[in-house]
Amino acid sequence: xxxxxxxxxxxxxxxxxxxxxxxxxxxIIFASFVAGAFLAGASQDDPGKAGxxxxxxxxxxxxxxxxxxxxxxxxxxxxxxIDAGQTIMLTAQGKSGIMTDTNALNGRVVEATGVxxxxxxxxxxxxxxxxxxxxxTNEASILPASEPLGRWRLQGEICDxxxxxxxxxxxxxxxxxxxxxxxxxxxxxxxxxxxxxxxxEEFLMVGGADGGMLPRELYHFVGQFVxxxxxxxRRGDLLVVLVEAENVKVIK
Amino acid sequence: xxxxxxxxLFVKIWSAVGTVIALVFxxxxxxxxxxxxxxxxxxxxxxIPGILFxxxxxxxxxMILETGRDRWLNRHKPPREAHFWxxxxxxxxxxxxxxxxxxxxxxxxxxxxxxxxxxxxxxxQ
Numbered sequence: 001x002x003x004x005x006x007x008x009x010x011x012x013x014x015x016x017x018x019x020x021x022x023x024x025x026x027x028i029i030f031a032s033f034v035a036g037a038f039l040a041g042a043s044q045d046d047p048g049k050a051g052x053x054x055x056x057x058x059x060x061x062x063x064x065x066x067x068x069x070x071x072x073x074x075x076x077x078x079x080x081x082i083d084a085g086q087t088i089m090l091t092a093q094g095k096s097g098i099m100t101d102t103n104a105l106n107g108r109v110v111e112a113t114g115v116x117x118x119x120x121x122x123x124x125x126x127x128x129x130x131x132x133x134x135x136x137t138n139e140a141s142i143l144p145a146s147e148p149l150g151r152w153r154l155q156g157e158i159c160d161x162x163x164x165x166x167x168x169x170x171x172x173x174x175x176x177x178x179x180x181x182x183x184x185x186x187x188x189x190x191x192x193x194x195x196x197x198x199x200x201e202e203f204l205m206v207g208g209a210d211g212g213m214l215p216r217e218l219y220h221f222v223g224q225f226v227x228x229x230x231x232x233x234r235r236g237d238l239l240v241v242l243v244e245a246e247n248v249k250v251i252k
Numbered sequence: 253x254x255x256x257x258x259x260x261l262f263v264k265i266w267s268a269v270g271t272v273i274a275l276v277f278x279x280x281x282x283x284x285x286x287x288x289x290x291x292x293x294x295x296x297x298x299x300i301p302g303i304l305f306x307x308x309x310x311x312x313x314x315m316i317l318e319t320g321r322d323r324w325l326n327r328h329k330p331p332r333e334a335h336f337w338x339x340x341x342x343x344x345x346x347x348x349x350x351x352x353x354x355x356x357x358x359x360x361x362x363x364x365x366x367x368x369x370x371x372x373x374x375x376x377q
Contacts, residue, residue, distance in 0.1 A: 043354060150371040155361040174358075181256065195364040220256035225358045231373040245254075251361055 045173070050119030050166030052126075056081045059125065060113045061088070064141045065134070066235065067106035069207025069214070070189035071098045073125065074144050074236045076109070081116060082123065087236030089124045089189045089205060090134075091117075091162050097187030098127065100134045109139040117165040122191065122203040124165045147234040154194050154241070155227045155251060158206055158218065160184050161191035177223030184222065190214050192241050198232065201239045209244035217245035225251045270304035277303060277310055285317040 006015035014022065062077035071090040078084040090112060092098050112134055114127035127133030160183035163171030170176060172193065184190055190206040198204060208215045209230070229247040233240045253261070278296045282289045289296075303310050316322050 045360075148373045149368075151369040151373060153367040153369055155364040155366075174353075194366055195361040196366055198366045216257055216260060217254055218256075219260075220254040222256075225361060227361075229369065233373075251358060 044170065047170035048119065050164075050171070051117065051169070052166065053081070053116040053118050056116055058113060059116055060111060061125065062109065062111050062137070063088075064143055065090075065102060065105045065108055065110045065112075066143055067102040069212055069240065069242075070187070070205065071102045072205075072235060072238065073110070073112050076141075082125075085237065086123070087238040089161055089191075089238070090114075091124055091126050091188050092129065092133070093126060095183045095186040095188065097189065098134065099129070102134075105134065105136055107141065107143040109137045109141045111135045111137060117162060117167055119165045120202070122161070122165050124161055124189070126162070126167075144236055146240070149199060149232040149234055149239070151229065152198060152232050152241070153227065153229050154192065154198060154204075155225065156192055156194040157225055158214075158222050158243075159191050159193060160222075161189040161203075161205065164191050164193065164203075172223065174223045180222050181219050184214060184219060187213065190222070192228070192243075198239060199234070204232065204239040204241045205235075207240055207242050209242050211242065214243070215245055218243060218248060221245075221248050221250065227251055266307075267304055270307040273307040273310060274300050274303040277314065281314050281318075285314060 006017040008014065008018055008022070059079045059082060061073060061075050061079060061082055063073040063075040066072040066074065073088050073090055075082055075084050075086045075088060078086065082088060090098050112125055112127050114125045114133055117124045117126055157172060159172045159176075160180040162183055163176065163180060165171070168176065168179065172180070192204045192206050194202055194204065196202075206214055206218075208218075226248050228241070228243055230241045230243045233242065278299060282296065
C-alpha cells in the first residue's frame with residue numbers, strides 16, 4: 001500500500017479521497033440487489049389468489065368421513081361458505097394430516113371444525129386438534145359410492161394440497177419440493193394439478209394405485225411437471241387419481 | 253430405489269445412529285468430558301435434537317477431549333487463509349447455480365389435453 005493512501009475505517013470519518021469511490025460502490029451494490037430481486041421475482045410464476053380464509057371464521061361442518069386414501073368429508077350439513085353436497089379434503093395444523101384414527105371413523109357421520117384454505121374451487125379444511133376438530137356423532141350414514149371414470153393420461157404436477165391451496169405462496173414448483181414432501185410425510189393430502197380440466201376439475205386428489213396413501217417412490221416426482229397414466233374416480237364432487245410409480249414420468 | 257427413497261433411507265439411518273449416540277453421550281459421555289455437566293440432568297434433554305443432527309461432530313469432539321488431544325487455542329483460530337477462495341467460490345457458484353436452474357426449468361404443459369384411455373378402470377402395468 002502507498003504511504004498516505006486513504007484508508008477506510010468504519011467508525012472514523014471517511015477520507016475525502018474515498019468519497020467518490022464509496023458512492024459508486026454503494027450505488028452499484030444497491031442497484032445490483034434491486035435488479036437481482038426484480039429478476040428473481042419476475043422469473044417466478046404468479047402464485048395466484050389463494051390462502052387461509054380466517055375472514056370466513058371458524059367453519060363447523062357435518063358430514064360423512066371417508067378415510068382413504070386421505071381423509072375426506074362428504075358434507076351433509078354445511079355452512080355459509082361450504083355447501084351441503086360438497087366433498088372437502090381434511091388436514092390438521094402445521095405439516096400434519098389428521099391425527100385422529102380416521103380408519104375407525106370411516107363411513108361415520110362426524111362434525112368437523114376448522115378453517116378453510118382455498119384456491120379457486122380447491123378447498124381444504126384445517127381442523128382443530130383432537131375431538132374439537134373431528135367429533136363423531138351417533139347419526140347413521142352411508143358412505144357415497146365412488147364412481148370409476150376410467151383410465152386417463154394426464155400432464156401436470158403433484159403437489160401437497162395444503163400449500164397448493166394457499167398455506168404457502170407459492171405452494172408448488174421445484175423450489176417448493178422439499179416443503180411439499182415434508183407435508184406429504186405428515187400425511188397431508190396430495191393434489192394433482194392438471195394441465196387442463198379433467199371432467200371439469202383442475203385439481204384431483206392423489207392416492208396410491210392400491211387405494212392407500214401416495215407411495216414413497218412418488219415423492220421423487222413431487223414438484224416436477226409429470227405425465228401419468230392412472231385410474232380416476234369421482235368421490236362426491238372430488239376427483240381422485242390413483243397413481244402407481246411405474247406409470248409416472250417427468251416431462252422433458 | 254429413486255432419489256427420494258434414498259433420502260428417506262439416509263434420514264432414517266442417520267436419525268437411528270444419532271439416537272444411539274445421544275443416549276450414550278448424554279448418560280455416559282458428557283460426565284466424562286465436561287465437569288460442569290456432572291449432577292445436572294434436565295438440560296441434557298435440550299441437547300437431543302442437536303446431537304441427532306450433528307452426531308459425527310459429537311463423536312469427534314468426544315474422542316478429542318477423552319484422549320486429551322484438545323488444543324483449544326487452535327480450535328478457536330478462524331481459518332482466515334480460506335476466506336479469499338471461499339469468497340471467490342461463492343461469487344462464481346451462486347450465479348452459476350441460479351443460471352443452471354433457470355436453464356433446466358421445465359415448461360408447464362399448458363397445451364396438453366387430458367386423454368381418456370379407456371372408460372374401464374385399467375390394469376396396473
